[in-house]
Amino acid sequence: MLIIQSLFKNLHDCMKALAKNLHKSCAVLASGFTVFALVLLNNQNVYGRGKNQVTAEPAELWNIEERLKKEDSQAAHILEGSLGSKCRGFLETSPSRVREGVQAEISKREVEAVCAQAAPAACSELQKPPINPYGDIAVAEEDYDALCRIVQAEAGGEDIQGRVLVAEVVLNRVLSGSFASTVYDVIFERDGGRPQFSPTVDGRYYSVTVTADTIAAVEQALYGEDISQGALFFSARSKANPHDMAWFDNNLKWLFVHGGHEFYTLP
Numbered sequence: 001m002l003i004i005q006s007l008f009k010n011l012h013d014c015m016k017a018l019a020k021n022l023h024k025s026c027a028v029l030a031s032g033f034t035v036f037a038l039v040l041l042n043n044q045n046v047y048g049r050g051k052n053q054v055t056a057e058p059a060e061l062w063n064i065e066e067r068l069k070k071e072d073s074q075a076a077h078i079l080e081g082s083l084g085s086k087c088r089g090f091l092e093t094s095p096s097r098v099r100e101g102v103q104a105e106i107s108k109r110e111v112e113a114v115c116a117q118a119a120p121a122a123c124s125e126l127q128k129p130p131i132n133p134y135g136d137i138a139v140a141e142e143d144y145d146a147l148c149r150i151v152q153a154e155a156g157g158e159d160i161q162g163r164v165l166v167a168e169v170v171l172n173r174v175l176s177g178s179f180a181s182t183v184y185d186v187i188f189e190r191d192g193g194r195p196q197f198s199p200t201v202d203g204r205y206y207s208v209t210v211t212a213d214t215i216a217a218v219e220q221a222l223y224g225e226d227i228s229q230g231a232l233f234f235s236a237r238s239k240a241n242p243h244d245m246a247w248f249d250n251n252l253k254w255l256f257v258h259g260g261h262e263f264y265t266l267p
Contacts, residue, residue, distance in 0.1 A: 133226050134171045143183035148218050150187050152208040153199035154234075155217075155261070161227070162259040163217035168228035169263070171221060176232060178266070229255050231263035 139147075147167055155166040173179035173186045179196075180186045189196045199205040233252055237245055238260065248254075252264035 131225065132223055133175065134168075134222055137171060137174050137183070137222075139183060139222065144218070146184045146187050148210045148214055149205050149208055150197055150199060151218055152210045152214045153204040154197065155259075156208065156211070156214065158259045158261070160213060160217050160220070162261065163214055164221045164224075165228050165231065165258055165261070165263065166234060167218050167221035168226060169231050169234055172226075172228060172230055172232050178232075228263065229265070231255055231265050233264040234261045235264075236260045237262055 147170060150170065151163050151167050155163045158166075170183060170186050174181060174183055180189045187197055188200055195201045197205075199208075233248065235245060235248055240248075248262075248264055251267075253267045255263045255265055257263070
């Protein structure tokens with residue numbers, strides 16, 4: 001009987017020890033599974049949010065601030081590179097324009113330097129407008145109207161410069177002292193009974209309609225620079241009497257030709 005009691009006691013102790021060891025093993029096993037589960041979930045980017053909720057989100061959200069900073073830096077670098085590339089491309093494709101601009105600035109500074117070193121009177125002389133030799137001529141309304149009409153009649157088919165030249169021949173005669181002293185009188189002057197300007201006797205002077213271009217030419221002649229080289233005569237060789245042209249060639253100094261007219265002065 002004692003033997004049986006002792007056997008049951010030893011069996012009870014063994015079962016108790018076995019249960020205790022089994023409990024510890026289960027705890028360890030449960031702990032290991034928990035760690036394994038956490039590691040697995042972590043690797044799969046899964047974490048809990050609130051009670052009984054499991055949410056998965058992209059890995060980029062873990063370091064959003066760092067990634068935004070990195071992307072901003074890259075964007076700035078790309079923009080800077082694009083701007084620099086455009087500037088370089090502009091300089092490479094437009095070298096002549098750049099050189100012209102630089103040369104113009106250099107020339108401007110050189111002129112300023114020369115004027116700064118030269119005498120004030122010399123610089124003032126360089127800056128003066130073209131000299132107009134006709135400023136002292138008194139031009140009344142009658143003179144102005146006559147000048148516009150004779151220019152229209154003699155050079156209405158010429159360009160602006162051709163009309164200016166004819167007007168200046170009249171003005172040069174006023175200044176020369178060898179002809180009449182007013183614009184009107186020069187236009188209607190006769191030499192040995194012959195008119196100096198044929199439109200005054202063939203009717204063209206009275207029948208023409210003065211155009212805006214002719215008025216502009218007369219204004220330029222009166223107030224602009226003399227471009228006639230002091231011419232006192234002009235003639236259209238193709239329309240002139242050969243005898244008259246022979247007199248021009250033999251007695252006057254030929255200056256130049258413009259349009260349909262040849263210009264002369266006294267020798």
